[in-house]
Amino acid sequence: MIRRAIIVAVIACIAVIPHAANAAPKRPVSLPQHPVTSVDGTARTSPVDGVGPLGEVWRVPMRRKEIALTFDDGPYPFYTDLLLHELERSHVVATFFLVGRSSQEFPELVKHIVADGDEIGDHTFNHYKLTKLSGQQIAAQISEDATLLEPFVGAPLTLFRPPHGRFDHRVVALAHAMGYDTIFWSDSPEDTKDISPALIVKRTLDQASPGGIILMHNGQYRTIEALPIIIDRLRSEGYSFVSVTRLLEDGRRYDGLNVKATPFMQ
Numbered sequence: 464m465i466r467r468a469i470i471v472a473v474i475a476c477i478a479v480i481p482h483a484a485n486a487a488p489k490r491p492v493s494l495p496q497h498p499v500t501s502v503d504g505t506a507r508t509s510p511v512d513g514v515g516p517l518g519e520v521w522r523v524p525m526r527r528k529e530i531a532l533t534f535d536d537g538p539y540p541f542y543t544d545l546l547l548h549e550l551e552r553s554h555v556v557a558t559f560f561l562v563g564r565s566s567q568e569f570p571e572l573v574k575h576i577v578a579d580g581d582e583i584g585d586h587t588f589n590h591y592k593l594t595k596l597s598g599q600q601i602a603a604q605i606s607e608d609a610t611l612l613e614p615f616v617g618a619p620l621t622l623f624r625p626p627h628g629r630f631d632h633r634v635v636a637l638a639h640a641m642g643y644d645t646i647f648w649s650d651s652p653e654d655t656k657d658i659s660p661a662l663i664v665k666r667t668l669d670q671a672s673p674g675g676i677i678l679m680h681n682g683q684y685r686t687i688e689a690l691p692i693i694i695d696r697l698r699s700e701g702y703s704f705v706s707v708t709r710l711l712e713d714g715r716r717y718d719g720l721n722v723k724a725t726p727f728m729q
């Protein structure tokens with residue numbers, strides 16, 4: 464109820480105080496190839512490198528060799544079960560950012576993800592580009608996904624990733640007001656493109672770093688083929704695989720990470 468009241472209040476601000484959006488970037492921000500730059504394109508040199516100017520998380524600054532595998536979209540028949548099999552075989556937990564419409568269609572796959580001990584994040588109900596929607600529509604897309612997924616998880620969702628990586632000030636601030644950390648990535652092999660599993664492995668390893676967040680996608684065989692090699696190689700380099708929530712918690716506990724979204728109203 465409290466979360467709902469906050470959402471209503473934030474949406475009311477968007478509707479009543481149009482100038483509140485003045486602080487937002489003029490155009491929607493598309494993701495940089497290597498997300499080590501802030502939304503205005505300048506390099507970040509702050510001690511909280513990894514957290515963007517809106518409070519969005521790109522990686523978790525830490526010294527410990529922890530890294531998080533994240534899989535966007537789905538769940539999908541065949542691919543999601545195969546992916547879960549690979550993760551389970553390697554005793555690795557991952558974070559799945561699930562789409563509501565697919566989850567509604569394949570609830571058994573959502574149950575399988577939860578039963579395996581993997582984490583679930585909010586990737587909206589319809590996978591629209593949120594920067595094209597009103598504040599009310601953005602909030603509805605996020606909350607409808609959560610309403611569907613939370614009964615499987617048995618707890619409120621706390622992680623959010625906007626579809627297509629498209630975000631602006633409103634998207635991050637609304638998600639924060641609704642109780643989410645907005646999670647991007649520091650390591651993207653671009654596995655939705657038609658590339659070989661070997662190139663997925665190479666790109667992932669080249670970009671790996673302590674506190675890193677790896678973006679991969681549910682629904683592709685090449686990703687599943689690359690996965691065991693990536694896991695073996697990173698483990699041999701001393702990495703352990705953790706959920707995004709664990710990465711955030713360890714960043715706070717050991718390295719003083721402070722994630723805080725920019726307030727919507729200036």
Ligand SMILES: [Zn+2]
Pocket residue numbers: 535536586590626627
């Ligand atoms: Zn997606």
